[in-house]
Amino acid sequence: MVNNTSICWECGKKGEFKFVEIEETSEIKDEFITSLHRYYECPNCGELFAPFDDPDYNIRMDFDSYRIQKGFLNTNEIIEIRKKYSLSQRDFAEILGISYSTISSIENGSLHNQYQDSLFTMSSQPIAFYDLLQKRKNLLSDEKFAKVSEAVEHQIMEEEKIHKVWVAKVDKKISLLHDRQNERIRMLNMIKREQEHLSKKIYSKDIERSTTSGLIKTAFQPLFSK
Numbered sequence: 001m002v003n004n005t006s007i008c009w010e011c012g013k014k015g016e017f018k019f020v021e022i023e024e025t026s027e028i029k030d031e032f033i034t035s036l037h038r039y040y041e042c043p044n045c046g047e048l049f050a051p052f053d054d055p056d057y058n059i060r061m062d063f064d065s066y067r068i069q070k071g072f073l074n075t076n077e078i079i080e081i082r083k084k085y086s087l088s089q090r091d092f093a094e095i096l097g098i099s100y101s102t103i104s105s106i107e108n109g110s111l112h113n114q115y116q117d118s119l120f121t122m123s124s125q126p127i128a129f130y131d132l133l134q135k136r137k138n139l140l141s142d143e144k145f146a147k148v149s150e151a152v153e154h155q156i157m158e159e160e161k162i163h164k165v166w167v168a169k170v171d172k173k174i175s176l177l178h179d180r181q182n183e184r185i186r187m188l189n190m191i192k193r194e195q196e197h198l199s200k201k202i203y204s205k206d207i208e209r210s211t212t213s214g215l216i217k218t219a220f221q222p223l224f225s226k
């Protein structure tokens with residue numbers, strides 16, 4: 001951000017506007033959202049103005065924070081879902097059963113609700129979306145249906161690849177754990193055998209000792225008793 005020299009709309013004086021960032025809390029729908037807002041401050045009257053080069057910046061920050069707070073998908077994630085299936089906004093709206101204008105305004109940054117977020121989240125899973133697509137087949141032309149089906153199938157296969165890599169990684173980890181576990185068991189058995197061996201040695205020495213002392217006692221019994 002650079003300092004901006006301009007005429008203030010509030011006091012009418014010319015001056016160099018200072019760029020400031022202020023943490024502010026706003027109420028959006030049912031939530032209180034705190035985010036860092038950007039302003040240009042008039043050096044004469046102190047009036048704050050939204051960024052000249054990006055007037056929607058503060059609202060966008062608030063909406064982003066709102067989506068994070070609610071655990072909602074963000075605008076780009078929603079656009080990505082539609083694009084990975086090669087769908088137009090109109091066709092995506094038809095399949096989901098929401099209006100074209102709703103999709104269009106959500107993709108332009110408007111906030112969506114919980115129900116719509118559930119629809120988008122479900123759609124992000126290719127297998128789930130494939131099922132829905134089959135049920136809504138009659139809403140698309142044959143040509144379009146074939147094209148979208150192909151795109152969704154491609155996504156299913158891509159996710160299957162990722163899934164396989166993931167499973168292989170988990171398998172490797174499990175087999176490593178097994179190896180470690182076996183090594184531990186082997187060591188425990190070794191210690192156990194060692195202990196058994198040692199206690200046998202001590203036991204036989206004890207017997208030996210007690211037998212010896214017994215013999216001595218017996219041999220010298222008359223002496224002891226005197």
Ligand SMILES: [Zn+2]
Pocket residue numbers: 008009010011012013042043044045046047
């Ligand atoms: Zn001013």
